Amino acid sequence: MDATALLDSTGALLPHMTVLVTGLVILTLDLFLTPRSRYLNEVVGLIGLLVALLFTLSTTGAPRQVFMAMAVVDSLGAFFNATFLLIAALTILLSASYVRREGVSAGEYYALILFATTGFMFVAAAADLIMVFLAIETLSIATYILAGLLREDPRSQEAAFKYFMLGALSSAFFLYGIATIYGALGNTNLVSLAQALGQGDFSKLLLMGMALLIVGLGFKVAVVPFHMWAPDVYEGAPTAVTAFMTAGPKAAAFAAFLRVFFQGFATPEMVQHWAPIFAYLAALTMILGNFVAMAQQSLKRMLAYSSIAHAGYAFVALVAHNTLGASSILYYLVAYTLMSLGAFTMLMVVARREGPFYAFDDYAGLGTTHPLLAAMMALFMFALAGFPPTAGFAGKFYVFSAAVQAGYYGLALIGVLTSVVSVVYYTRVVMLMYMREPNGAPPIPRLAPTTMAVLGITVVGILYMGIFPGGVMRLAEHSVAFLFQAKM
Amino acid sequence: MIPIPHYLTVSAILFTTGAIGVLMRRNALIMLMSLELMLNAVNLSFVAYARLHQDMGGHVFVFLSITVAAAEAAVGLAILLTIFRARGTVDVDNLHLLQR
């Protein structure tokens, strides 16, 4: 690769490099900070993310491959990058008070968050299966560490171990899938995979590789039956980390699905093979996630199962190999990010009793004692349940429409029915807040400005996306349009 | 020369053995080593396929895969240490605070 190509490639991946460098800067800066100036960590982090966002927004031009066909720069990657940057920024804001409260070493924490975000962004920019694998490993290892950061807390230790064990197991399956595809094709580039399939080059070996890839990625998204790790890990990890985990790695895994299946295994014959599998997985996930969530005694664990169910909803759109399918996934991921981060921030704020369970009791009578917080929590619950005019409703509408358009009526029906079921456990919280007497719990301390910022942004975002869904949806459609233009 | 499927069969056997180890053993250290066995099996597949297609990509993947496996082992052992320091055992059945 000569000098001009190298410069061009590096320029194309500036957003990714910026986030990486920001992480490195925070890591070094933290050595020189005093407890009073620790806020500089967050400031540097946010500035870095803003710069990366500016670079992302200046990404123009036709999709092209860079770095010797290892990475790709296109509008789909840009949309995902913006989403990941949003997740990272919100996580930094909501972690600010959490990090101080729990005494976690801040520099490493933020550096790991940013390195994980770099991993997310490289997944979205991957043009080759080996890049998908390495990017997923990067973000996974960073997240294993984050899950176990509260070293003295036995639940955190357990969460980190279970996450590591099952995450590494899924990586092994994923890698075996890549090896099999390499064996069938002779290389691992996604575009050449699509081309080879288009020319009718088809072997059982490719199918075997595809199945292994689905198993590997399925673990990461926590669809049934690969979901076993998620409730325990989400419950045991530090709450700020759980918030990050429900949004970031999940979105990155969906990016991997879109790249591998909508760009790689993209011929109609192949779609016949994987779309029904996705339909079954989505159905199982929606059913199990919602029904088990009803029985939970801890709000954190309930949100964990709800996260599984929502991954199921987004998965529904994967059966539709068209613009609506892909763009509805993008829309849903942004909507879910806002809802989930908002709900988990609320969890951190309201949990006043020390102890392993984020008890429902903490919410009793919140409507009277802290009306603004209660209203926001009610919004998050209604959004997750899918009531209009929230982003949750619009997201589900688009996703189920995509399934109907692709002919999967049964799947859409299951989606709607399970959403109705979910109303039961979401409104349980709302009823507790407004229809029970406050039970004399200690008052909630004043919120830090960063926490208020997170709540404000998520609330506004959910309402905006719910009332004016067209804006984000059009952006999403524009981002995926190139995938479905005339065959190359 | 030895037909490529022979190597691939050995790879499949080792992979399955490792998977059984991860899923069925209760000692965290042995689970970790079974995981390493799985990754080794995949590396064998890569080298075999590289030989088949006469493409160096497989060898590069193996190089990177060994690096990733080393990094994972380091982090896994660190997590294991935090558990051992608290409980004095690496028995996985001990990890039941988070009920299923």
Add this chain to the structure above:
Amino acid sequence: METFLFWIFAIVGVGCGIMVVFHRNPMSSAIYLVVTMLCLAGFYALLAGPFVAVIQVLVYAGAVMVLILFVIMMLNLREETLQREGSMITWILAGLIGLVLVVAVLPPFPRTPAGAPPPVFGTIEEVGNKLFTVYMLPFELTSVLLLIAIIGAVILAKRRML
């Protein structure tokens, strides 16, 4: 000669691999794993991959396994605390399922014979060439991954919080 070597490596490798999973003492499992890795290095040499064969011995058997062995010795698990895990029946069942899975994946394997590779195939020059041209981006990303692992190992395993 090649056939003889293949079968030696195969039988020893698979045998030791199975022993890794079935032994009670982690120390013995670790030694069996080292032997398995050495057999795999032999396979790589047979498959015209001298570089990866040496790397396997140096890095995998020589560094990763040594790390694992250090940790095993540090934990110093006593023999009595190691229980027998799972009944005989579950193990036999697992073994049978494994066997079925292996047989199921055999048919798709490509049967065409491989041609003779060019003499530079698998040498360190070729790997270096590819690594720093075509595969530069994965290489750089791997370095980030290593940094993350170092951070993780230090903050999770160090003695006291700074």
